[in-house]
Amino acid sequence: MRFWTPLLYSLLAASLFSAGCYFGFAQGALTFARTSEPPFSSRPDVDSLITGQPYEVKCASDFSQTGASPGYLNLPELEFDLPPFEQDYLLIVGCLQGDLQQNSFSLELQKQANNKPVRSMGTCHFIPLPAYRSTTVEPTEEARVIVEKEPSLTDPQSETGNFCFYETSDEKRRVFSLYVGNGLFGSEQAYEECETRLLSEGSHLRLWLDIKDELTTEKLSSTELKNQWKERATHLHSCFEKLVVSTLAPWLGEVNDLDGDGKFSIVLTSRLNQLSKGTEPLVGLTWSGDYRRDLPRPYGNRADVVYLNPTINDEELVTEVLVHEYVHALSFDLHLETMTSSQNARYEEDWLNEGLAHLVETELTGTRRNIEDRLQAFLSQPGNFPLVVSDYNRAGLWRSPGCRGATFSFLSWCKAQKRKRFIPQLFHSSSTGLQGVADATGDSFPNLFRGWSSAVALETTQITSLEPGEAYQWKQAATSCHFFRISQREGEQARVKLKNESESGIQLTLIPLSDPKAEEALISGN
Known part of the structure; x- marks a missing residue:
């Protein structure tokens, strides 16, 4: 068990160039793309998966899922087999529902002696996901057009406006x-x-x-x-x-x-x-x-x-x-403005209020002094900071650097998907919170969260590595994600066993990485 070094982190991005899947630039933003449609894997222990393609791990179970909704599971335990090929995978554990900061999980990568099919309580399918752009902080088109008309703030010849001192x-x-x-x-x-x-x-x-x-x-x-x-x-x-x-x-x-x-x-x-x-x-x-x-x-x-x-x-x-x-x-x-009573006051939720303010400040100034350290705090420990927090003060998270970084990262990613008029539509939405985000993007929060977490995987410096026979326990905030690099060598087949001790609402995303031998050659310089 170990944490990724910066070199191994760089290999995640490199792996997405291989096997018919690549990263390309689209209007200044990174984007997932592929040369052919990946197969639907009804038998994950038989079919191979396409390198670099994100997959939803969809599980059927004999356990009841009280309170669960489409997009996540609240199973107390699930397991699935990896395809029997030499391959490394990125597994993203997203926690969408549960205690704000303390949800308990354990992950074990078991060695399989044979290729027996997995039990019905954890039967899983791998569903290919659509392409998403990565996060970006480039100004949106409508903001950029306005800004370009204005003289630079650093230009000594620019007008400051008349004022009396x-x-x-x-x-x-x-x-x-x-x-x-x-x-x-x-x-x-x-x-x-x-x-x-x-x-x-x-x-x-x-x-x-x-x-x-x-x-x-x-x-x-x-x-x-x-x-x-x-x-x-x-x-x-x-x-x-x-x-x-x-x-x-x-x-x-x-x-x-x-x-x-x-x-x-x-x-x-x-x-x-x-x-x-x-x-x-x-x-x-x-x-x-x-x-x-x-x-x-x-x-x-x-x-x-x-x-x-x-x-x-x-x-x-x-x-x-x-x-x-x-x-x-x-x-x-x-x-x-139309409220005359505190009973009817409708505030925007804190996470969106702060996230929008940070997004607009970077859009208009072109600098990130106010958000950069907060963004790095989030990327260094993404599983510790909840994204969705309606009231930071009551949660004891007022001015939490990681929470600010999380909401800025999420809204930047949402903007990269929709681009035109995302910020004005969200800002002026008749709804608040998650419903406002859904209205502005035309997509559900579970779908947005899954796509965003895949993009965060390319930026985070905290990815835990596991090999067959190893296990890991951790606590995770609600609406946060934890990342694992799981390795399977030639002649092995591993079974992933996840215990959701808090029975929180979770979603799993699996991304096959590049060939380990190719990575070894890259490391050695051959």
């Missing part, structure tokens, strides 16, 4: 109520009054500076301090005009003017650091209570506003987070 603004002050995490959301003690002054004002945007931050700024001369805040204001107004006003709003929509002041507001406050968990600072925040018409202070401000942390000096990151937070603001506004 105020060195002091004693007459223009505003108090925002801000959640700082000192109690439950429903407790007044969990909120602070954040007194601000107007820092700058443009055609579409007002920047408000927390008085507390202005008073506690590092010791600088008045000129240095003025230049520091002016540079920050210039950057934010420029980004807002180019990315939000000129690009995002025509594509996805504009936030309503909730407070009637005619402009969107950004509050610069380091109080966001009080909400940080771990070592990573909180760069930005959009508070859903601000977009609720029925909430009194201090629970919301009834204002179109987001909050940014002025202690963050990474302009590329701040740019991405500005777009990210505006997407949240638009989502809250769209879902709550």
